[in-house]
Amino acid sequence: xxxxxxxxxxxxxxxxxxxxxxxxxxxxxxxxxxxxxxxxxxxxxxxxxxxxxxxxxxxxxxxxxxxxxxxxxxxxxxxxxxxxxxxxxxxxxxxxxxxxxxxxxxxxxxxxxxxxxxxxxxxxxxxxxxxxxxxxxxxxxxxxxx
Amino acid sequence: xxxxxxxxxxxxxxxxxxxxxxxxxxxxxxxxxxxxxxxxxxxxxxxxxxxxxxxxxxxxxxxxxxxxxxxxxxxxxxxxxxxxxxxxxxxxxxxxxxxxxxxxxxxxxxxxxxxxxxxxxxxxxxxxxxxxxxxxxxxxxxxxxx
Amino acid sequence: xxxxxxxxxxxxxxxxxxxxxxxxxxxxxxxxxxxxxxxxxxxxxxxxxxxxxxxxxxxxxxxxxxxxxxxxxxxxxxxxxxxxxxxxxxxxxxxxxxxxxxxxxxxxxxxxxxxxxxxxxxxxxxxxxxxxxxxxxxxxxxxxxx
Amino acid sequence: xxxxxxxxxxxxxxxxxxxxxxxxxxxxxxxxxxxxxxxxxxxxxxxxxxxxxxxxxxxxxxxxxxxxxxxxxxxxxxxxxxxxxxxxxxxxxxxxxxxxxxxxxxxxxxxxxxxxxxxxxxxxxxxxxxxxxxxxxxxxxxxxxx
Numbered sequence: 001x002x003x004x005x006x007x008x009x010x011x012x013x014x015x016x017x018x019x020x021x022x023x024x025x026x027x028x029x030x031x032x033x034x035x036x037x038x039x040x041x042x043x044x045x046x047x048x049x050x051x052x053x054x055x056x057x058x059x060x061x062x063x064x065x066x067x068x069x070x071x072x073x074x075x076x077x078x079x080x081x082x083x084x085x086x087x088x089x090x091x092x093x094x095x096x097x098x099x100x101x102x103x104x105x106x107x108x109x110x111x112x113x114x115x116x117x118x119x120x121x122x123x124x125x126x127x128x129x130x131x132x133x134x135x136x137x138x139x140x141x142x143x144x145x146x
Numbered sequence: 147x148x149x150x151x152x153x154x155x156x157x158x159x160x161x162x163x164x165x166x167x168x169x170x171x172x173x174x175x176x177x178x179x180x181x182x183x184x185x186x187x188x189x190x191x192x193x194x195x196x197x198x199x200x201x202x203x204x205x206x207x208x209x210x211x212x213x214x215x216x217x218x219x220x221x222x223x224x225x226x227x228x229x230x231x232x233x234x235x236x237x238x239x240x241x242x243x244x245x246x247x248x249x250x251x252x253x254x255x256x257x258x259x260x261x262x263x264x265x266x267x268x269x270x271x272x273x274x275x276x277x278x279x280x281x282x283x284x285x286x287x288x289x290x291x292x
Numbered sequence: 293x294x295x296x297x298x299x300x301x302x303x304x305x306x307x308x309x310x311x312x313x314x315x316x317x318x319x320x321x322x323x324x325x326x327x328x329x330x331x332x333x334x335x336x337x338x339x340x341x342x343x344x345x346x347x348x349x350x351x352x353x354x355x356x357x358x359x360x361x362x363x364x365x366x367x368x369x370x371x372x373x374x375x376x377x378x379x380x381x382x383x384x385x386x387x388x389x390x391x392x393x394x395x396x397x398x399x400x401x402x403x404x405x406x407x408x409x410x411x412x413x414x415x416x417x418x419x420x421x422x423x424x425x426x427x428x429x430x431x432x433x434x435x436x437x438x
Numbered sequence: 439x440x441x442x443x444x445x446x447x448x449x450x451x452x453x454x455x456x457x458x459x460x461x462x463x464x465x466x467x468x469x470x471x472x473x474x475x476x477x478x479x480x481x482x483x484x485x486x487x488x489x490x491x492x493x494x495x496x497x498x499x500x501x502x503x504x505x506x507x508x509x510x511x512x513x514x515x516x517x518x519x520x521x522x523x524x525x526x527x528x529x530x531x532x533x534x535x536x537x538x539x540x541x542x543x544x545x546x547x548x549x550x551x552x553x554x555x556x557x558x559x560x561x562x563x564x565x566x567x568x569x570x571x572x573x574x575x576x577x578x579x580x581x582x583x584x
Contacts, residue, residue: 020155040198041190042191044187045158052186
């Protein structure tokens with residue numbers, strides 16, 4: 001039998017609160033999603049004005065970061081034409097995302113969940129996802145990993 | 147040009163808080179979803195222990211209640227073999243739900259969103275959805291409609 | 293943070309060995325699948341002569357038993373016309389199965405995975421799934437739960 | 439009437455055992471799938487720690503190698519922009535994979551099945567797939583083909 005750790009609902013609410021706060025600071029109404037280490041959705045918020053088309057993208061980014069255990073930006077680099085992982089986007093029934101804005105949540109060297117943000121530019125999405133992660137780690141008293 | 151009213155993120159948070167409170171009271175960890183009047187997801191929470199298979203069901207119930215402007219229990223009745231809505235389940239790319247636990251949010255005679263709850267029995271799902279709606283209306287100072 | 297227990301690969305191999313042994317005893321070449329508590333596939337076998345159309349059905353039964361935490365036979369009863377869960381089949385992107393032959397794996401009161409079997413009659417599928425579960429529990433020295 | 443040769447369950451178990459052994463040697467918990475010459479799944483294993491997002495990718499790589507009778511790396515080359523197979527990825531209901539890590543099993547000049555591996559880098563996936571194939575051929579006393 002395996003024993004695994006994963007984000008709980010209180011962790012997910014902390015992450016969404018961090019995402020909302022940073023999204024408001026930069027003035028971009030985001031869609032933000034939090035999944036557990038199996039890629040299953042725990043919590044989601046679309047701020048007022050968040051794009052309809054970003055609901056699914058945010059959830060897919062979070063799925064990818066949690067289930068494939070790396071940033072979606074990493075998979076974006078890995079999937080350029082000629083790269084080994086080219087065409088990984090769209091696998092998993094279309095849910096594998098290679099668009100920047102998905103980041104795994106790593107605690108004690110283990111991926112315990114994923115965050116996905118969408119509605120701004122790729123840079124804004126990444127910035128909000130990282131701010132949400134930093135906010136959660138700070139609230140939980142966890143030292144960020146490299 | 148049309149002007150439409152719809153739930154905002156503060157309303158959705160109030161609904162999810164009401165759902166979580168009632169779910170805890172009855173001891174059933176629920177998946178709860180809130181959509182706007184276009185059926186688009188605003189917010190979602192899976193409480194600790196909520197079923198993996200209920201994530202999509204809760205979102206589909208909310209979609210159906212908001213977009214088709216009636217309870218999913220109503221559509222369940224309407225879709226019995228021989229009834230006029232027979233086979234409406236599964237339309238809309240599989241998202242139309244006829245399982246009880248989806249309720250529309252009605253304000254001033256207009257559907258402004260939908261709530262979907264899943265993880266318990268059908269009766270428990272309906273009870274939590276209605277408690278979430280009542281909690282929101284109370285907090286917002288809105289008189290419930292019949 | 294949550295801590296959850298789930299089947300590991302050794303557990304899954306034990307379950308598949310138990311399924312294969314019983315399938316051979318009754319002379320029905322089965323498709324058997326094992327998932328973890330999030331419904332994610334760990335291991336699968338189609339014995340020589342197992343039906344092509346049963347590959348997906350076995351995997352879906354296992355998904356449902358693990359993710360929705362009950363037998364697929366239970367959900368079959370719950371989803372008869374007029375019952376509250378009617379039409380739950382086909383949710384979750386078509387993966388929710390209400391065909392008998394899926395059983396959850398319960399240890400210390402927690403669902404840690406699911407087993408799905410398909411290729412025989414419904415009775416044969418259930419029989420093999422239960423034999424596979426019993427074989428695993430016996431090998432692991434775990435007392436079966438009611 | 440045609441008579442076709444295809445991998446049986448004993449062959450598939452040998453392939454998965456070879457994959458697991460090599461995966462452990464290089465320290466990468468892999469998802470490995472084996473299909474027959476019709477592309478239909480015979481057996482699958484996700485080792486402890488294998489990525490959730492690799493379950494479907496491994497199965498799709500095996501499907502492609504068995505059904506399209508070449509390595510997925512070959513189809514990756516063939517499907518570069520401007521190449522004749524451009525856009526073949528994603529055909530077959532999304533199951534055609536052009537990500538390296540899928541290899542056909544060839545015996546006496548005939549494709550009798552396919553192997554797909556996913557969870558590591560593309561190079562690691564290919565290495566484990568080839569080690570699994572070599573292990574099977576050695577156990578079965580079959581001389582590898584060029």
